[in-house]
Amino acid sequence: MAVDKARETALKILYEINEQGAYSNIAVKDHISDEKLSGIDRAFISELVYGTICWKLTLDWIIRKYSTVKFRKISPWVLNILRMGIYQLVYLDKVPPSAAVNESVNLARKYGHKGSVSFVNGLLRNIARQKDSINFSGIKDTDELLSVKYSHPQPLVRKLLKLYGRDFTEQLLMVNNSSPEFTIRVNTFKTTREELINNLNERGYKSVMGKYSNNAIQVENPGGLVDSDLHRNGFFQVQDESSMLAVEIMDPKPGMTVIDVCSAPGGKTSYMAQLMENKGFIHAGDIYPHRMELVQKNAERLGITIINTYLLDAAKTFDKFVETADRVLVDVPCSGLGILRRKPDIKWTVEFDRLSGLSELQYQILKSSSAYVKPGGVLVYSTCTIMPEENQQVVKKFVSENQGFEFDDIKKFLPGKLTNYAEKGYIQLFPNRDGIDGFFICRMVKKS
Numbered sequence: 461m462a463v464d465k466a467r468e469t470a471l472k473i474l475y476e477i478n479e480q481g482a483y484s485n486i487a488v489k490d491h492i493s494d495e496k497l498s499g500i501d502r503a504f505i506s507e508l509v510y511g512t513i514c515w516k517l518t519l520d521w522i523i524r525k526y527s528t529v530k531f532r533k534i535s536p537w538v539l540n541i542l543r544m545g546i547y548q549l550v551y552l553d554k555v556p557p558s559a560a561v562n563e564s565v566n567l568a569r570k571y572g573h574k575g576s577v578s579f580v581n582g583l584l585r586n587i588a589r590q591k592d593s594i595n596f597s598g599i600k601d602t603d604e605l606l607s608v609k610y611s612h613p614q615p616l617v618r619k620l621l622k623l624y625g626r627d628f629t630e631q632l633l634m635v636n637n638s639s640p641e642f643t644i645r646v647n648t649f650k651t652t653r654e655e656l657i658n659n660l661n662e663r664g665y666k667s668v669m670g671k672y673s674n675n676a677i678q679v680e681n682p683g684g685l686v687d688s689d690l691h692r693n694g695f696f697q698v699q700d701e702s703s704m705l706a707v708e709i710m711d712p713k714p715g716m717t718v719i720d721v722c723s724a725p726g727g728k729t730s731y732m733a734q735l736m737e738n739k740g741f742i743h744a745g746d747i748y749p750h751r752m753e754l755v756q757k758n759a760e761r762l763g764i765t766i767i768n769t770y771l772l773d774a775a776k777t778f779d780k781f782v783e784t785a786d787r788v789l790v791d792v793p794c795s796g797l798g799i800l801r802r803k804p805d806i807k808w809t810v811e812f813d814r815l816s817g818l819s820e821l822q823y824q825i826l827k828s829s830s831a832y833v834k835p836g837g838v839l840v841y842s843t844c845t846i847m848p849e850e851n852q853q854v855v856k857k858f859v860s861e862n863q864g865f866e867f868d869d870i871k872k873f874l875p876g877k878l879t880n881y882a883e884k885g886y887i888q889l890f891p892n893r894d895g896i897d898g899f900f901i902c903r904m905v906k907k908s
Contacts, residue, residue, distance in 0.1 A: 463566045466501040467544065469494070470508035471567055474540045477513060477805055484513055484805045499683050512540075512547045514637050514804035518611040519543045522550070522594060526587055529579060537571040538580060545584045550591050557588040602626065606633060615812055616797075623848065628892070632846075635892040640801040642682040643896075644696040645675050645704055645727075648734060649763050651695050653677060659690065671895055672875040673704040675734075694762040699727045702798075702844070702889050702899035706791065707731040709873045709901050710840040714739040716786040721774040721829045724751030726758040726767075728791060733764040743781065745772040774825045781832040787840070790829045792822040794843040794850050798898020801891060819849045826858050830865065833906040839865060841902045846890060851900035855886060859904065868905045 469491050476482040488509055492502040512519065523542055524531050534542070545564035548555040561584045568580040587594075599605040603621060607614040610633035620629040646653045653669065657677055660667040665685065670676025677696070679685060690696060707728050712718050714737045723729045723744035732742055744755050744767050752769040759767045772778050774790075795815060796806045826841055833839050841855055859865055867885025874882055878894065881887055886902035 463570055464563045466497070466504045467508065467563050467567060468570075469497070469501075470505045470512075471537075471540055471544060471571070473505070473509045474512055474544060475537065477509075478516075478540060479536045484509065484803060503683050507552070508544055508547070510639075510804060511551060512544050513808075515547055515551060515611045516543060516808065517613070518608060519546050519550075521608050522546055522587065523583070525594075526583055526590075528583075535572065535576070538568060538576050541567045541571065541580060542583065545580070546587055549584065549588050550594070561585055561588060606630060610634060610637060612636070612807055613810075616807060616810065619812065631892040632890065636800040636804075636807075638801060640700070640891070640897070641895070642679045642685075643670055643698070643700050644677050644679060644685075645673070645699045645731060645734075646677060646696055647694055647762050648675065649738065650693070656690075656695060659695075660685075663688075670701050672878065673701050673708065675731075676701050676704060692761070697727055697730055697758070697762065699731070700897045702894075702897040702901075703727055704731060705874070705878075705889070705896075706789070706840065706842040706899065706901045707735065709870050709903050710787050710789055710838060711873060712736050712740075712787050717741045717743075717784055718787040718789070719743045719745070719781055719785040719829070719832050720789045720791070721745050721772070721825065721832075722791050722793065723755050723769075723789075724748070726755035728789060729755055729767055730758055730762050730764055732787075732789070733759070733762075733766050736766065738764055738766055740766055742767045743770060743785075744768065745770045745774065745778075747771065747773050775821065775828055777828045777831045783832065783834050785832045786834060786837050788829055788832050788837070789840050789842070790826050791842045792825050794818065794822065794845040795847055796844055798844045798846045798889070798891070798900075802897070815847060815849055819854055822850060822854050823857060826854060827862065830858070830862060830906070833865075835906055836908045837906050838868070839904045839906065841900075841904070843900045844897060845900065846888065846898045851888060851902075852883075852886070855902045855904070859885075864907055865904045866907060868903045870901070870903045873903070 473487045473491050476487045477484050488506055492505055541564050545560050548560035549557055564584055565577055565581045568576045596605055596609050603614055603618045607617045612633050646656045657667050666680040667677050670678055712732045712735050718732050720729045724746040729744045746752050756769050795810050800807055830839055843850055871879045871882050889899040891898050
């Protein structure tokens with residue numbers, strides 16, 4: 461029998477991610493660009509890939525529990541077929557069990573051998589019969605239980621438990637496995653938030669105002685939106701509210717000179733220009749030419765003219781920029797553990813013994829970039845992680861060793877209840893508590 465094209469495409473993507481080290485977002489984008497795929501198929505492929513990657517540890521635990529073949533002897537193709545099949549059986553109620561089993565068997569027939577077909581068929585049918593009785597009651601240790609139940613590496617769970625306690629950690633793990641809201645930022649150069657919401661709703665999209673930012677819109681059914689003329693013509697930018705808040709806390713004004721040292725792909729950079737009313741100068745830097753092209757193309761799409769791009773190594777001070785900027789944004793490379801809802805493969809590749817080296821790089825970038833700030837100017841440090849060694853520890857070390865800077869009160873830049881979670885000079889955002897990406901944002905001022 462012919463294999464289902466959507467499931468076969470998802471299988472190929474999973475193989476590339478799990479066996480060849482591909483990034484999930486890039487692999488998905490590359491494969492679903494196939495013009496022969498319908499919008500429904502593209503959505504289903506994304507759901508299968510991200511869901512299977514997200515729940516991989518739990519799926520492997522189930523395979524080990526029910527398989528008559530030792531786990532290490534299962535071929536990579538068959539293993540990924542099983543993972544995807546079990547994900548449909550256990551976590552996707554909208555897929556009939558018979559379809560999940562039969563389509564997995566068809567894939568096994570094409571990507572395995574005769575024995576693989578009967579193995580996949582028998583294992584999945586057994587799990588389909590017993591899926592409602594699968595539980596983790598036999599696991600006694602809290603960190604192992606939460607690891608298996610919520611499909612997070614045990615070292616990460618152990619670390620989170622130490623930092624945040626049982627209840628908060630369990631809530632965080634649960635939310636990490638959920639689908640994030642699809643949030644866009646209205647481009648006020650071309651429309652208003654109210655007009656864009658009306659325009660979206662007239663086209664059949666379900667859109668409402670965002671949680672915190674005055675420029676944010678949440679879209680419940682975004683399928684095909686990034687391929688629409690609204691996006692092509694620059695009426696909006698896809699951007700989470702955490703990212704927007706980093707720019708709002710920086711508070712750039714018209715006529716200012718602003719430097720964004722790690723700017724690609726340019727979401728925050730373009731928002732700076734928007735708040736500056738396209739008046740002033742923004743110097744956007746990155747170390748890779750192709751990433752700077754993304755920033756420039758994005759600016760052109762949005763109708764922005766004040767962004768100048770530069771190739772630069774953020775860990776080294778660029779003499780031309782010393783003490784020229786009213787605002788400097790330092791959005792450093794990080795572990796990404798605040799955006800696991802969007803990039804679940806991150807949790808399978810993070811190396812905790814390398815976080816200290818990463819925090820040293822983050823500190824060096826912050827220190828080098830701080831030279832660009834004018835006396836009285838503002839320096840903002842941000843990450844998309846929830847690890848203190850990449851966040852609070854970096855900025856506290858910086859302020860203690862660089863007496864020319866001090867933490868600035870950020871509460872006046874925060875909306876509503878978020879002011880309750882602000883520390884002096886910074887805030888740590890969490891997806892489970894705040895309903896947006898896990899971000900750290902710190903605002904510092906250079907003394908006059």
